Amino acid sequence: MNHFTDILLTGTFLFPLLGGVILALSFGSLSERASATVGVVSIGLAALCTLGVGLDFYDHGQAAHTLTLWHWISVGNFQPTVGLMLDGLSLTMLGVITGVGFLIHLFAAWYMRGEEGVTRFFCHMNLFVFSMILLVLGDNLLLLYFGWEGVGLCSYLLIGYYYRTPANGWAAFKAFVITRTGDVFLAIGMFLLFVQLGSLNLQTLLARAPELWVQGDPMAQLTALMLLGGAVGKSAQLPLQTWLADAMAGPTPVSALIHAATMVTAGVYLIARTHGLFELAPDVMLLVGVIGALTLTLAGFAALAQTDIKRVLAYSTMSQIGYMFLALGVGAYSAAIFHLMIHAFFKALLFLSAGSVIICTHHEQDMRRLGGLWRKLPLTYAGFVVGGAALAALPLVSAGFYSKDAILVSALGAGHSVLMAAGVFGALLTSIYTVRLILGTFHGQPKSDHAREARADKGLVHGVPLVVLIVLSTAIGAQITQPLGNVLPAGPNTEGAGEHILELVAMAVSVGGVLLALWLFRRRRDLIRRAVADRRGNWLWHFWHDAWGFDALYDWLFVRPYRGLVRINRGDWINSLCNLLPWLARLSHDGLRLTQTGRLRHYAVSMVLGATLLLVYLLVG
Known part of the structure; x- marks a missing residue:
């Protein structure tokens, strides 16, 4: 691929990022029409860049291509890069994200007319698309995880867009907490992969895994299970599926973006991208x-x-x-x-x-x-x-x-x-x-x-x-x-x-x-x-x-026991012991504060009394 194609590939995520930054730095000063224009045009330009990249990809015989933008971190053997990997899978995902995402943004310009906070809406939508593009283009799991967490944060902001209604805020909070539960498993899987295989680069992982693990190896099974935990959280599959229906609290274009082209498909993409690891774990x-x-x-x-x-x-x-x-x-x-x-x-x-x-x-x-x-x-x-x-x-x-x-x-x-x-x-x-x-x-x-x-x-x-x-x-x-x-x-x-x-x-x-x-x-x-x-x-x-009562089940299994533990530990002796030092400090402060009267005669008496006591101590000693 030529240099111009590399520029287009970079533009697929830079244009949504630029749109989000412009909207964020406007601090609400842009009009509704201007905000919608910035939001829609930025995704439209990303879609055009994707089209150009796709045409060049076909012209070069669909050969995979990696573009390293810069080296991110260098700590011993841990040297992940900010690199983009273009192949058939990432190009397919990129086309869906920018193409369908553009149509959703265009429709949102009609849907959001007259709504409060349109600038905020399109800012978060642009940043959502930016994060999703990083997720699918990242050539290593760390950059993928960066985009993974980015879509989680933006989904929280978009689901809770109508934040003045408490139920909408709780729906956003629920989506954030449940998907974060899955993200913890994904992070553990990444740690295991780096410790076992010495890299987070996707191509390196898929090459080294069969060399180290045989099919059915317990470590391969455990690692794949951790990756699956992350996938079921983001893609709303059992047992972490309960957040999806409540996420309807957001504006309908948000529902279209999250539930059609982007966030819920992230888990599917993760498993497909790391298919070599899952094939070593048949169970x-x-x-x-x-x-x-x-x-x-x-x-x-x-x-x-x-x-x-x-x-x-x-x-x-x-x-x-x-x-x-x-x-x-x-x-x-x-x-x-x-x-x-x-x-x-x-x-x-x-x-x-x-x-x-x-x-x-x-x-x-x-x-x-x-x-x-x-x-x-x-x-x-x-x-x-x-x-x-x-x-x-x-x-x-x-x-x-x-x-x-x-x-x-x-x-x-x-x-x-x-x-x-x-x-x-x-x-x-x-x-x-x-x-x-x-x-x-x-x-x-x-x-x-x-x-x-x-x-x-x-x-x-x-x-x-x-x-x-x-x-x-x-x-x-x-x-x-x-x-x-x-x-x-x-x-x-x-x-x-x-x-x-x-x-x-x-x-x-x-x-x-x-x-x-x-x-x-x-x-x-x-x-x-x-x-x-x-x-x-x-x-x-x-x-x-009630969706088979999963919300009520999780309330009994997790929420109520946690609240019970909080009530039990509210006055425990460890907590009281920890509060002893602040109590002594506050008591000393109150005692010293009484000596600060602002009267010179009191200060003079204190100095004379102190000097007298010091002389007596020296004479006696």
Whole structure:
């Protein structure tokens, strides 16, 4: 690659950083339009740089390239660099982050009109994209971890954007604490890798690991398990998944950015990037697939019982990331990254369409108070239909069909029939809750004044992102070639009669789920009402609505015992002993303060008395 391409590669993260710095240093003096312009243009320039880098990458035969900007730290053998690694995997992620990120920023310029603190919003959005780009371009785990923590911090700031509402602040705090729990495991994994392999450079690690460890080595298993801990926290998989639904407290473009193209896919990227380490730990690899299968199933049931349109999409995100983990667990890395890209298209479309509904109905997002919107919001309705089709993996016409089918076929080819069956069952649940979401939001009679008074969606900054994402969420988006080359292993062998049978089964399940949902929610809603009215059905609905009670479980297991220990230790003797020295210091201070009267006669008497005592001591001694 030439020098100009290196400049473009550097520009992919410098432009978002520059935009964030300009907005931060403006101290709120910029107008709403100027702030939006800086925020959108900076990401647009990063996307153009990515396009230029991608064209040059193809011209040079998709050869991997490393660019070292400077040496960061030098302490003995620990000499990490600030270096960028461009290969097929990082270029795919870079295209998703800057491309979909630009469309989300453009839509946000419409969505955030009239909001308080628009400068702060775009500043944090730009810094979020900057951190995510560092995460995927870093050629070593330390730089990756820097970006990893950066997206965690920015997500806290963005989720808590409406900080005047206490519940939103707690949602941001919850996301920060839970993801930090996973980050601790990732940090431990990095320490183990450096101690065992002597480097944090990704290419060096993947080369040295097979030389030191054999497959199944306990240290390899432990290290992979620590990396998995970090991945499940950032990607909201079991058991660290509870933060994702509450993260809907942020503005809808934030939800689109975090839950579609960037933060939740970081764990998938981490496992794919360090695939050589996981292949040396087959038990942990299987655990990755099991976690994905369990998460996609549990999240699918939870989505069935939500009434807030954004929470339905949040649990669907959790479920789709579960599919990616399932693919990683069976060694289908390319299929996982393919679904990651397609998911970014249709989930960004669904979130932005949900944002359009919220703005056009005066911030109403409860399906029980919507309905009858398909005529009033035609473009938004089209976005939901096309995005929903991709989410439900409707055969042939939707992009989601091709990516999800690749995962299921890979699971079958790897001999993991149970994981494959979980994926097929998850596809059925996905079709049902997707149809429920679309019918409840757009069909039937309006159920509130907000729905009846909905105003039409309009404007280029509103329409262009939706139209582009609609096109990418169809079969056209599935034709985008991923330049993964030999970066990732080929994956399981998927040739054979079973592949075609499974494809037909997947088609039947997807279409059957849609038809079943249409019958239930259009023709026989009385069956659902009777089921929910029943005592057991009502309990089950609330159980799924509360996402299987994980929040309550963690409250009993962790929060309450911690608070109990705090109460017990509040007056313990160690604490009292530690307070003894401050108490003596305060007592001495109070005693000496009494001698400072400001009266000369008192000072003269004190001096005479002191001199007399000193003379007596000397004479007696």
